[in-house]
Amino acid sequence: MPALRALLAAALLPLLMHAAAARADEAACAAGTVSTEAMIPSDTAGISLYVRHRRSACATWRPARALLYVHGATYPAETAFDLPLGGQSWMEYMAARGWDVWLVDLRGYGRSTRPPEMDQPAADNDPIVTTEVAIRDVAAAVEHVRRQTGLERISLLGWSWGTTIMGGYAAAHPQHVDRLVLYAPVWLRTTPSALAGTGALPAYRTVTHEAARTRWLAGVPEAHKAGLIPEGWFEQWADATWATDPQSATTGLLRAPNGVIRDLREYWLADRPAYDPARITAPTLLLVAEWDQDTPPYMAQALFAKLTGAPWRRLVMIGEGTHTVVMERNRRQLFREVQLFLDEEAPGP
Numbered sequence: 001m002p003a004l005r006a007l008l009a010a011a012l013l014p015l016l017m018h019a020a021a022a023r024a025d026e027a028a029c030a031a032g033t034v035s036t037e038a039m040i041p042s043d044t045a046g047i048s049l050y051v052r053h054r055r056s057a058c059a060t061w062r063p064a065r066a067l068l069y070v071h072g073a074t075y076p077a078e079t080a081f082d083l084p085l086g087g088q089s090w091m092e093y094m095a096a097r098g099w100d101v102w103l104v105d106l107r108g109y110g111r112s113t114r115p116p117e118m119d120q121p122a123a124d125n126d127p128i129v130t131t132e133v134a135i136r137d138v139a140a141a142v143e144h145v146r147r148q149t150g151l152e153r154i155s156l157l158g159w160s161w162g163t164t165i166m167g168g169y170a171a172a173h174p175q176h177v178d179r180l181v182l183y184a185p186v187w188l189r190t191t192p193s194a195l196a197g198t199g200a201l202p203a204y205r206t207v208t209h210e211a212a213r214t215r216w217l218a219g220v221p222e223a224h225k226a227g228l229i230p231e232g233w234f235e236q237w238a239d240a241t242w243a244t245d246p247q248s249a250t251t252g253l254l255r256a257p258n259g260v261i262r263d264l265r266e267y268w269l270a271d272r273p274a275y276d277p278a279r280i281t282a283p284t285l286l287l288v289a290e291w292d293q294d295t296p297p298y299m300a301q302a303l304f305a306k307l308t309g310a311p312w313r314r315l316v317m318i319g320e321g322t323h324t325v326v327m328e329r330n331r332r333q334l335f336r337e338v339q340l341f342l343d344e345e346a347p348g349p
Contacts, residue, residue: 033057033095035082040144042107043136050111051141052078053148054091054101063100063149065178067342070103070138072160072184073195073260074207076110077103079241080159080326085233090326093335099342100149104141106134106165108204108257110244118255122202129257131267131274134165135172142169142176155342157181160295160323161260164274171279180284180310181338184292184323187299187306189268194218195294196264205261206253209238216324219293224320228328237327277306284310285341287334289321312347 034057039048055061069091071077081103082091091101105112108129117125138156145154155178158166163182170177194215213234217225242248245255267274284307288300297317304315316337321330 033092035091038144039111040140042113042140044107047107047113047115049107049113049137049140050078050105051144052082052091052103054082054095056095056098061098063151065098065155065342066100066102066145066149066151067094067155067157067181068102068104068138068141068145069157070134070141070159070162070165071105071109072162074212074254074256075241076105076244078105078110079237079244083237083240083327085236085327085331086230090331090335094339097339097343100145102141102145104138105244106137108255112137114255115257117203118257120203122204122206122258123200125203127201127258127262128203130259131161131164131168131263133259134161135168138165138169139173142173146176152176153178155179155181157183157338159326160184161186163295164263164268167277167280168275170282171275171277174279174281177280177282179342180280180282181287181341182284182300182303183287183326183334183338184295185286185288185300185303186268186295187303188271188273189264189299191296193264193269193294196261196269201258201261201265204255204257206251206255208253209242212238212254215294216322218322219291220322221291228320228322230329233327277303278308280307281309281311283341283346284313285338286313286315287318287337288316289318289323289325289330291321292323292325294323314341 033054035052035054037052040051042049069077069081071080082089094101106129108114108118115128117128153176156166163185170180220228242254248254286300286304288297300315307313318325318330318333321328325331325334
């Protein structure tokens with residue numbers, strides 16, 4: 001009898017261990033998502049790029065679909081896409097739905113290396129970090145994600161200036177792009193741009209909290225300003241964003257490269273597209289908010305007509321939102337529209 005009990009125990013042990021592992025995995029899944037971060041090399045000696053990765057906490061999870069975010073002209077990626085406003089970030093939202101989610105900060109932004117010109121007086125150098133340079137940084141991040149996940153093609157999401165970066169990359173490297181999301185897309189501008197300014201351009205510019213708030217609310221009807229940004233969200237975002245610049249603790253200023261402003265003047269305000277949308281062969285989603293002054297809706301409408309190489313495309317406008325709807329009370333509309341586009345099957349008969 002003791003021998004039989006020992007035999008039964010030996011037979012049951014693997015089953016019990018498997019059940020315990022399954023319970024642990026269920027607990028991890030219930031816990032949500034996990035994130036890691038790394039500094040990866042760019043194509044320039046001495047310049048490293050900050051990337052963050054978020055995925056499901058399930059131990060058995062394996063990447064099948066991946067998306068890479070890139071930011072706009074002034075602020076880094078992590079405080080737009082992975083800041084838990086209201087208890088959850090956009091990256092958490094996507095990772096909880098089975099996506100392998102990544103972000104990258106371009107050189108000169110966030111936790112990525114700042115070019116040496118940013119430690120000198122701004123007027124001493126020409127504008128740095130142009131769109132061409134930014135596309136090279138995105139290319140480095142795409143290759144990193146592909147190596148880490150084993151995926152041949154990944155999806156890309158750009159915000160504002162990031163739409164010209166991701167659009168330019170997708171046009172040049174269609175073999176690596178699964179789907180493309182352009183949030184607040186830049187196209188040829190026919191109205192004045194507050195960001196472009198006039199006069200000589202230094203290497204970089206500086207921004208205050210108050211200037212950021214003023215730009216954010218530009219174009220919002222007065223009756224809607226008070227309720228647009230939930231209480232405390234602007235302060236949470238601003239504190240996190242300015243903290244990514246090591247000089248802000250003493251100056252109170254956030255530095256941002258001016259290469260994007262040079263390109264705005266030389267291309268988008270001069271009727272010279274910086275890339276050809278017809279070369280984009282990935283399914284493409286354009287999203288813009290009603291009160292966006294930085295990239296008004298007419299830009300998205302004009303760009304939509306140029307995406308003739310995309311097998312299918314969609315244009316969505318979100319009501320009662322600005323250029324920064326990602327951090328406003330209607331942000332969940334943005335999340336859901338993007339998720340729908342990324343998750344759905346290709347349309348067909």
